[in-house]
Amino acid sequence: MIKTDLSDSCLISLYKKGNEEALSSLFERHKSRIFTTVFFIVKDKYIAEDILQEVFIKTINVIKENRYNEQGKFLPWILRVAHNMAIDNFRKEKRNPKITLADGSDIFNCLKFSESSEDNEELSKDSKKYLKKMMLKLPDKQREVLVMRLYMKMSFQEIAKETNVSINTALGRMRYALLALRKKIKLKQIAYE
Secondary structure, eight states: OOOTTSOHHHHHHHHHTTOHHHHHHHHHHHHHHHHHHHHHHHOOHHHHHHHHHHHHHHHHHHHHTTOOOOSSOHHHHHHHHHHHHHHHHHHHHTOOOOOOOOTTOOGGGGOOOSOOSGGGHHHHHHHHHHHHHHHHTSOHHHHHHHHHHHTSOOOHHHHHHHHTSOHHHHHHHHHHHHHHHHHHHHHHTOOOO
8 A cells, every 4th residue: 555644645646656655545535434424324234345446336336437626635535425326325225414423434533532541441441432423313413513514614605505404504504413422422421532
């Protein structure tokens, strides 16, 4: 594998010049986040794995056909592709799209806990599991906005466009989701930052 300290842009450039290993490194770097994004939507490991492969194939084709517009935003772009392909899966199945969290997901890597010593590592794991359970209890629309904002790093403008609502509605859903989580966390007295 190529050194992982190269930027996404550098890896794409190397791939365009014929270095297949560069694309493998790029996919390996982002595979977990892409899979998790798809899994949140389809809620089935095997379907998510199939869609992940389709996302990689589509990415290869777009880059080979020089249709990829490099703006230094590879991860948001590929996450959007993955999100759209997962939603397309629902349309094919004639189901309503719905984002759900599952145990073992990596969404909480963006949250920092106030305790970081080895003694408190178990508390941190328990806290994350509890937070995931509480997120599952949020209304679908609030959970969807929370995932898009925290995990997919989408702006509220992008979230509003993707969910066909106003920015104020997207902000409101995020606010209510966070308020609900805070209430539940306070009840369990979990230390968090």
